[in-house]
Amino acid sequence: MDPKSEAKSAPESTPKSHPFLSNIGIETVDLYIGSTRTHYRVHKNILCIKIPYFNKMFNGGFSEASSNSAEFPEDSPESFDVLLEWAYSQYRPLRPLNRVSPGSISSNWNAINFYLLMDKLCMPDLMNEAMDLLRRFSTDNDFLPSVKQVIYVYRRSLPSSKIRLYVLNSLLYTFSLDQKADLIPLDFLMGIMRQETDLAADFLTAVRYQVRGCRKLNNPAAGDGGIYHIHGEGIGCSCWLNQRRCACA
DSSP, X not given: OOXXXXXXXXXXXXXXXXXXXXXXXXXXEEEEETTTTXXXXXXXXXXXXXXXXXXXXXXXXXXHHHHTEEEETTSOHHHHHHHHHHHHSTTOOOOOOOBXXXXXXXXXXXXXXXXXXXXXXXXXXXXXXXXHHHHHHHHHHTOOOOHHHHHHHHHTSOTTOHHHHHHHHHHHHHHHSOOOTTSSOHHHHHHHHHHOHHHHHHHHHHHHHHHHHTOOOOOTTSSOOGGXXXXXXXXXXXXXXXXXXXXXX
């Protein structure tokens, strides 16, 4: 066969086909996060496609649409870092949640803060995934949220929040363990009862039901996590992280 005719018959590429460029676009927006105003310059197309909250913000009638910038002074740059990493990663799960060092129970990012941000941004799939990662980290590292973390969650979440349920059950489980009586001082608990009315009401209600039914408390980080997930039409349930399926109602 003539090499010239063979070369002519070879399929031609389509020079105008650039799927990556088409997906990310060229327009960017500026996000300023936290009290330090940590600056992220992000492709607008990626942000608006992956996160509907930003689509309404930057393509709607809000002031951010004209300035192409937004401020989030109360949120954590670390949580946005995890979110934006996910947004740029096609089909990739969230960043792994690991200990920062072998002898520490501190994690490389704060799953509780991230969950609260996802609640704010209306991202139930990522709320479920963050909950699974938090529960797995807690199980692997014998970790339970502290009383201060429970208060932190209650001050930043709604009564129906699944993370409220998780930290409440964690607190109940902590009290059920055989520990020193002065591990949590009584005057500290009395202060909580006076100041944190939602937490006090939920805690006392749960204790009443537990005593009445003589039910043994289980570690909320162990077992099936379906009760700590957001369920509904079109919402992904990430229970595969636990290698089990939950009963998605």
